[in-house]
Amino acid sequence: MWRDKRIKNILIMKCIKLYFGILLSIFTLTATAQTRNRDYEDYIDKYKDLAIDQMKRYHIPASITLSQALLESNAGKSMLTLRSNNHFGIKCGSEWNGPYVLADDERPNEHFRAYKSAKDSYIDHAMFLTTHQRYASLFNYGETDYRSWARGLQQKGYATCPSYSTRLISVIENYDLYRYDSEKHHHKEKFNRALLRPHQVYIANDLLYIIARSGDDMDIIAAEFDMSQRALTKYNGLEKGYTLQSGDVVYLHKKNKVSTHYNYHVVRNGESLYTISQMYGMQLKYLYKLNNLPSDYMPVVGDTLKLK
Secondary structure, eight states, rough: OOOHHHHHHHHHHHHHHHHHHHHHHHHHHHHHHHSSOOOHHHHHHHHHHHHHHHHHHOOOOOOHHHHHHHHHHHTTTSSSHHOOOSSSBBBOOTTOOOOOEEEEESSSSEEEEEOOHHHEEEEEEHHHHHHHHHGGGGGGSOOOOHHHHHHHHHHHHHHOTTTTHHHHHHHHHHHTGGGOOOOHHHHHHHHHHHHSSSOOOOOEETEEEEOOOOOOHHHHHHHHOOOHHHHHHHHOOEEEEEEEEOTOOEEOOOSSSOSSSSSEEEEEEEEEEEHHHHHTTTOOOHHHHHHTTTTOOOOOTTTTEOOO
């Protein structure tokens, strides 16, 4: 009897703890939602890929790029940004020879850089940090060490605001921007995108292939078919870093030396030896070898090429 009562009390206490735990979670989520700015969230969703791309190219944390852009452009809604696509508040300086706009900052009518697009502004921001010696030491920090980057930007004088680093860190942590600094997150995001829009699989020369769509890259296709990007690039005879174009044929296996179903191909307008090799699932070097072609051969409309 005593033991049953004790167990009952333990269960009641667990239920009370669980109840208050749920309430605390709901309160925390509600409070977070209330402190988040919808304009900021929309901006992050729109430009996060640009920030990630610049991180891959120049090793600047995506979280830093996004937080700076959010603060400097007021989530893309500042007058300077609307007039000039300047998302980072970068002034002209002596090295700038491009277009500019005038805007009040520390002094009236200061010269700020103007860009054709937001992408150009993101690229110039990366170049601004990588080419100015005063920011060189920041690149000693890892891509996930956003706190050191934030403090370093303030120390090196990127902005005159005395709480600049604190504001950057606050934005990063309030909007979980640090997740974009993780390669694991990038792979997961690409995998989720691949699952949402699976590719149709076709067969040529007894090999499976897909047709690339707008916005595809080798990472997305590799994630969808559980392959390495390196293998996919090698199978298709592509250089590392090749940018896929809509309509590109991408094989999921190593291509064959010869065609298994066709003997000849007559060159048509706009074709190259590479596109012909992709059409028949053949390795490009064997197409050259079969036809005794020199390395500088350029296909001419009407030429007949052996395929086996």
